[in-house]
Amino acid sequence: MAGAAEVRRRIYVWEFPVRLSHWVNVLAITVLSVTGLYIGTPFLYPVSDTAFTMGWMRFLHLTAGYLFLMMVALRVYWSFAGNKYSNWRVFVPRSKSQVRDLKEVTNYYLFKRSTPPYDEGHTACAAFAYFLLFLIFLFQIFSGFALFNNNSHTAVHFILGGWLARLINIKTIRFWHHMLMYPIWAFVIVHIYLSLLMDSSGKNGLLGSIFGGYKFMAGRG
Amino acid sequence: MGEGKDLRDSSPTVYQALRQRGVSRRDFMKFCSLMAATLALPASFAPKIAEALEKAKRPSLVWLEFQDCCGNTESFLRASNPTVVDIVLDVLSVDYHETIMAPAGKDAEKSLQDVVKNQKGKYICVVEGAIPTRDGGVYCCVGGRAAIDIAKEVCGNSLATIAMGACAWDGGIPSANPNPTGAVGVKDVISGVPIINLPGCPANVVNLTGTVVHYLTFGSLPLTDNNGAPLFGYGTRIHDACQRRAHYDAGRYVRQWGDEGHRNGWCLYYMGCKGPETYKNCPTALWNDRTSWPVGAGHNCIGCASPKFWDTMTPFYSRLASIPGFGVESTADKVGLGLAIATAAGVTAHAIARAGRKHIRHEDEEKTAKTEDK
Ligand code: HEM
Ligand code: HEM
Ligand code: SF4
Ligand code: SF4
Numbered sequence: 001m002a003g004a005a006e007v008r009r010r011i012y013v014w015e016f017p018v019r020l021s022h023w024v025n026v027l028a029i030t031v032l033s034v035t036g037l038y039i040g041t042p043f044l045y046p047v048s049d050t051a052f053t054m055g056w057m058r059f060l061h062l063t064a065g066y067l068f069l070m071m072v073a074l075r076v077y078w079s080f081a082g083n084k085y086s087n088w089r090v091f092v093p094r095s096k097s098q099v100r101d102l103k104e105v106t107n108y109y110l111f112k113r114s115t116p117p118y119d120e121g122h123t124a125c126a127a128f129a130y131f132l133l134f135l136i137f138l139f140q141i142f143s144g145f146a147l148f149n150n151n152s153h154t155a156v157h158f159i160l161g162g163w164l165a166r167l168i169n170i171k172t173i174r175f176w177h178h179m180l181m182y183p184i185w186a187f188v189i190v191h192i193y194l195s196l197l198m199d200s201s202g203k204n205g206l207l208g209s210i211f212g213g214y215k216f217m218a219g220r221g
Numbered sequence: 222m223g224e225g226k227d228l229r230d231s232s233p234t235v236y237q238a239l240r241q242r243g244v245s246r247r248d249f250m251k252f253c254s255l256m257a258a259t260l261a262l263p264a265s266f267a268p269k270i271a272e273a274l275e276k277a278k279r280p281s282l283v284w285l286e287f288q289d290c291c292g293n294t295e296s297f298l299r300a301s302n303p304t305v306v307d308i309v310l311d312v313l314s315v316d317y318h319e320t321i322m323a324p325a326g327k328d329a330e331k332s333l334q335d336v337v338k339n340q341k342g343k344y345i346c347v348v349e350g351a352i353p354t355r356d357g358g359v360y361c362c363v364g365g366r367a368a369i370d371i372a373k374e375v376c377g378n379s380l381a382t383i384a385m386g387a388c389a390w391d392g393g394i395p396s397a398n399p400n401p402t403g404a405v406g407v408k409d410v411i412s413g414v415p416i417i418n419l420p421g422c423p424a425n426v427v428n429l430t431g432t433v434v435h436y437l438t439f440g441s442l443p444l445t446d447n448n449g450a451p452l453f454g455y456g457t458r459i460h461d462a463c464q465r466r467a468h469y470d471a472g473r474y475v476r477q478w479g480d481e482g483h484r485n486g487w488c489l490y491y492m493g494c495k496g497p498e499t500y501k502n503c504p505t506a507l508w509n510d511r512t513s514w515p516v517g518a519g520h521n522c523i524g525c526a527s528p529k530f531w532d533t534m535t536p537f538y539s540r541l542a543s544i545p546g547f548g549v550e551s552t553a554d555k556v557g558l559g560l561a562i563a564t565a566a567g568v569t570a571h572a573i574a575r576a577g578r579k580h581i582r583h584e585d586e587e588k589t590a591k592t593e594d595k
Pocket of ligand 4: 421422423459499501503514515516521522523524525526
């Protein structure tokens with residue numbers, strides 16, 4: 001490795017819509033998880049005669065749900081409109097180089113390799129995890145609006161999820177809507193850990209990239 | 222339905238029949254107001270209904286019981302105020318009903334055959350109970366005939382068939398998983414005649430009478446939803462008409478039967494109430510002579526008017542289903558939190574393992590660096 005004075009390339013990797021959807025989703029998922037848990041098991045006890053606790057929880061869950069829907073839609077749109085790092089093609093490992101990258105990153109995580117491979121965008125491994133995560137996101141949106149279909153029977157809500165309530169009974173939908181929250185949590189735990197790990201071992205400004213958009217790749221790349 | 226009105230020319234009109242039974246004009250008008258309210262019509266419609274019933278002949282009605290518990294019949298007869306029973310029985314001229322008719326055996330079957338033959342296409346058929354289809358339908362036979370054959374003949378020749386209760390609607394409890402007899406609802410085996418479904422376990426007799434009164438007054442069957450259930454009875458969600466709703470929004474829940482919240486009439490959501498996903502007019506039509514209804518009496522709604530309710534609304538006393546194969550105690554939350562904790566533990570183990578290896582690797586790298594220098 002070159003010394004501390006190496007030349008680094010500054011690459012604009014994560015465009016604004018990617019960063020926006022990332023951080024709004026972090027906020028939305030936090031709110032959705034807390035309010036969702038309350039909706040499932042109302043763990044707060046009323047404090048005053050004028051309390052509106054469940055009312056607010058549902059309002060927040062719904063508002064965060066709409067925000068989440070818009071951000072996921074934005075990110076899906078950006079996977080067609082955005083730069084090559086955010087393109088939909090990166091999310092499923094199909095090409096030879098993606099499969100190789102997937103193996104190499106896995107090897108790194110399993111200590112079979114001492115340094116991580118050098119990716120400008122997502123590693124193939126991360127990208128695939130995001131792909132699976134997005135499938136869960138889609139399910140949460142459709143199932144969430146399917147549950148909401150009991151409150152509103154408009155055409156919009158039918159398209160957003162009411163149709164699911166025609167195919168699967170509400171009990172099953174609610175069960176999976178609740179259950180799939182936990183894989184999201186598990187993802188977040190691994191995700192934060194690996195972000196820190198790759199940031200420190202990759203030395204490419206990974207952590208900063210999701211805030212500012214730039215990565216700093218070593219000169220040789 | 223012009224023809225329906227002269228169903229039985231020699232018979233008295235609804236109103237005449239009521240007067241003969243000693244029902245006062247006042248009770249009759251009360252009944253008409255109740256029907257207007259049930260049909261979600263303005264009170265001004267009560268006189269119109271009265272007028273229609275004064276002229277209308279009573280339609281013949283046969284009541285078939287298949288795989289059932291007789292609960293709809295019980296509900297039908299259980300009005301404590303005798304005039305209500307009289308009115309209902311007089312609006313509907315019940316010509317065949319195994320449980321309440323005087324004749325039995327061959328005589329009973331003959332009355333049924335008479336109606337089917339003489340009133341073909343003019344009588345109303347009410348079905349209570351599911352119809353088994355497996356093994357040629359042998360799991361329910363009446364008078365030596367399979368339910369499915371009786372249904373095809375009697376429903377098939379009716380003016381309209383009313384599926385009374387969950388079982389007749391979509392198979393209900395007999396069709397619950399694993400449905401050993403292949404039980405189905407009327408709509409699954411009968412076609413070609415109008416079918417009105419009255420889901421619920423049991424269906425409310427008010428909705429049965431309402432359907433018939435609607436027919437006698439307007440000459441048409443009531444509008445239905447996508448379950449084929451009349452909108453007047455099944456168009457509103459329990460939760461939206463529930464008197465405990467303010468407690469729901471506030472977050473005041475019964476946490477245990479008999480606790481302070483229960484005594485104060487708080488919301489039963491936490492106890493597993495299915496009101497938020499059930500559509501029926503229980504909170505407004507009420508039960509037992511309009512005295513009360515299940516949630517009003519302190520028990521959660523179990524969603525009996527929902528499709529396949531025995532499979533889809535259980536567990537009745539918990540909001541979230543438990544995970545199959547994990548036992549009752551393993552709630553979704555326990556398994557989910559287990560996953561999250563295991564992940565955190567895995568990540569920590571990885572971090573520790575890595576810290577250990579980093580040490581070794583540095584030595585490796587130093588060696589490699591040395592060789593490369595050479
Ligand atoms: C990351 C995404 C989400 C998570 C983690 C989440 C979590 C949850 C949880 C845990 C519940 C409680 C379920 C129960 O036990 O009864 C819930 C309920 C609900 N969620 Fe979500 N949710 C998400 C997204 C959404 C979205 C996008 C919508 C759409 C507006 C939505 C609408 C609802 C509704 C309407 C309920 C109430 C269900 C009921 O009344 O039974 N959720 N959510
Ligand atoms: C609810 C929590 C979170 C979720 C669901 C989540 C999800 C995601 C997703 C889907 C991506 C891919 C971005 C894209 O292509 O659109 C991503 C990237 C990223 N996230 Fe998060 N994230 C969460 C929290 C965090 C936190 C707290 C951090 C900071 C430690 C973080 C750091 C990053 C970084 C550095 C990247 C870029 C990684 C790369 O280049 O592959 N995330 N995250
Ligand atoms: S008791 Fe049931 S129907 Fe009534 S407000 Fe509570 S959850 Fe809704
Ligand atoms: S309150 Fe619910 S469970 Fe009870 S009769 Fe009405 S719909 Fe059925």
